[in-house]
Amino acid sequence: MTSLLPMDELLANLEDGVRRQYQQLDNPALVGIRTGGVWLANRLHERLGLSEPIGELDISFYRDDFSRLGLNPRVRPSSLPFETQGRNIVLVDDVIMSGRTIRAAMNELFDYGRPARIVLATLLDLGARELPVQPDIAGQSLTLPRDKRLKLRGPDPLRVEAVTLSDARGGESDQ
Amino acid sequence: MSVVEDPARSIQLTDDGDLRHFLTLDGLDRTMLTRILDTADSFIEVGARRIKNVPLLRGSTVVNLFFESSTRTRSTFELAAKRLSADVLNLDIGTSATAKGESLSDTLLNLEAMASDMFVVRHSRSGAAHFIASQVTPGVAIINAGDGRHSHPTQAMLDMLTIRQHKGGFEGLKVAIVGDILHSRVARAQIRALNTLGVEEVRVIAPDTLLPTDVESLGCRVDDSMQSGLADVDVIIMLRLQRERMEGALLPSEREFYRVYGLSNEKLAWAHPEAIVMHPGPINRGVEIESAVADGPQSVILDQVTNGIAIRMAVMSMAMGGQRATAWNRTGEGSS
Numbered sequence: 001m002t003s004l005l006p007m008d009e010l011l012a013n014l015e016d017g018v019r020r021q022y023q024q025l026d027n028p029a030l031v032g033i034r035t036g037g038v039w040l041a042n043r044l045h046e047r048l049g050l051s052e053p054i055g056e057l058d059i060s061f062y063r064d065d066f067s068r069l070g071l072n073p074r075v076r077p078s079s080l081p082f083e084t085q086g087r088n089i090v091l092v093d094d095v096i097m098s099g100r101t102i103r104a105a106m107n108e109l110f111d112y113g114r115p116a117r118i119v120l121a122t123l124l125d126l127g128a129r130e131l132p133v134q135p136d137i138a139g140q141s142l143t144l145p146r147d148k149r150l151k152l153r154g155p156d157p158l159r160v161e162a163v164t165l166s167d168a169r170g171g172e173s174d175q
Numbered sequence: 176m177s178v179v180e181d182p183a184r185s186i187q188l189t190d191d192g193d194l195r196h197f198l199t200l201d202g203l204d205r206t207m208l209t210r211i212l213d214t215a216d217s218f219i220e221v222g223a224r225r226i227k228n229v230p231l232l233r234g235s236t237v238v239n240l241f242f243e244s245s246t247r248t249r250s251t252f253e254l255a256a257k258r259l260s261a262d263v264l265n266l267d268i269g270t271s272a273t274a275k276g277e278s279l280s281d282t283l284l285n286l287e288a289m290a291s292d293m294f295v296v297r298h299s300r301s302g303a304a305h306f307i308a309s310q311v312t313p314g315v316a317i318i319n320a321g322d323g324r325h326s327h328p329t330q331a332m333l334d335m336l337t338i339r340q341h342k343g344g345f346e347g348l349k350v351a352i353v354g355d356i357l358h359s360r361v362a363r364a365q366i367r368a369l370n371t372l373g374v375e376e377v378r379v380i381a382p383d384t385l386l387p388t389d390v391e392s393l394g395c396r397v398d399d400s401m402q403s404g405l406a407d408v409d410v411i412i413m414l415r416l417q418r419e420r421m422e423g424a425l426l427p428s429e430r431e432f433y434r435v436y437g438l439s440n441e442k443l444a445w446a447h448p449e450a451i452v453m454h455p456g457p458i459n460r461g462v463e464i465e466s467a468v469a470d471g472p473q474s475v476i477l478d479q480v481t482n483g484i485a486i487r488m489a490v491m492s493m494a495m496g497g498q499r500a501t502a503w504n505r506t507g508e509g510s511s
Contacts, residue, residue, distance in 0.1 A: 070496025
């Protein structure tokens with residue numbers, strides 16, 4: 001197993017990738033997925049010196065595990081303070097594994113309007129995909145043992161915490 | 176506050192303390208009421224999107240089971256269910272099966288055979304929704320859309336949402352509920368919710384003949400004068416004079432009622448200058464409330480209607496989620 005990079009390197013990689021997208025895309029908008037993705041989008045907003053406020057997605061109403069877990073008791077309103085119709089969107093999340101969170105986020109984004117393009121930036125790509133969804137930018141790609149997960153803690157300071165799964169059921173989703 | 180075990184609590188909550196039915200506000204604590212309001216806030220945001228539907232109840236069937244007619248409540252429940260992507264069936268039972276002599280239990284069995292996942296129940300008998308919740312197959316959620324004089328919990332919660340939107344919270348608020356308390360299932364639920372959420376004071380203002388005998392035990396102060404009752408209140412909730420429920424001579428006349436208890440701009444001036452005016456609708460203009468007040472700058476009556484959809488989406492999705500999670504934990508199988 002490759003070892004986890006320090007946070008400043010992870011953030012620098014993410015920032016470089018997003019900066020390149022910003023140079024290529026016409027007038028992109030930054031959208032973070034709660035909670036970790038919003039922390040990261042706020043960092044990127046600051047580091048890239050963006051003026052337009054970020055969008056925040058709470059995907060609770062779009063999760064595909066409602067039938068097992070019920071409704072997230074901590075759901076908060078999503079906030080997209082700009083028109084998404086026809087926009088280029090840079091979607092940010094902390095960790096990608098199964099790809100189910102990103103599917104839910106894309107479904108939600110489309111309900112605001114049809115974006116021209118969505119690119120995906122994640123701090124960590126942990127593999128183990130269950131859907132054909134790949135990030136365009138990743139701070140680092142890692143393969144973990146089956147019972148290990150990484151979680152972003154924050155918002156200040158941002159740090160990555162290793163979690164060992166005790167309950168097999170909890171490992172079925174990274175949403 | 177009494178700590179006696181409330182039977183309603185066990186039937187409407189899962190072992191984890193989540194909603195699985197929504198029958199009454201009795202037994203629901205401040206955390207749960209706040210969770211309902213927070214969830215509704217998120218649904219209000221959904222209502223502002225280009226596409227106002229979310230997929231939570233996709234593939235589920237919601238039956239609006241109305242034993243008593245109510246166009247407004249039924250349409251907001253219908254719209255709420257549709258915005259959750261459920262299939263909706265509206266049954267006006269008053270004019271169908273029961274009129275032909277079918278028992279309530281038989282009606283339910285037939286509806287369950289249509290693979291219904293949720294019943295929204297409106298009935299003129301108090302306790303009807305509880306009865307149905309006690310009879311129904313596990314996994315089916317029951318939402319009380321008003322039962323007799325007992326409760327109308329979604330109406331009370333949409334009122335709480337409206338108050339929180341305009342006042343920012345509940346602490347320190349003085350709230351007056353005015354009018355026909357006796358026939359109002361809304362008033363009981365409102366008093367319960369306001370006290371649970373921690374307002375400073377609830378006052379009820381009504382003639383003796385329109386007050387239930389036990390009203391003070393609900394946790395409110397009774398006032399028979401509008402001037403003292405409205406003094407410095409932050410929220411005024413006017414109730415509809417329920418003419419269709421009036422039996423016997425409870426009032427000398429509607430005109431007399433309006434003179435004493437009808438909310439005019441003159442009486443509104445007794446309240447706090449920033450007081451909001453609420454009414455569950457439908458309004459009897461010139462009976463409980465003057466048109467100038469109902470349409471005036473302090474009226475939030477139309478906000479209540481919008482909030483009604485969000486509150487109903489919240490309790491429907493929470494109850495369905497509680498039922499699904501319980502079934503999953505029990506069998507290890509989901510229906511996703």
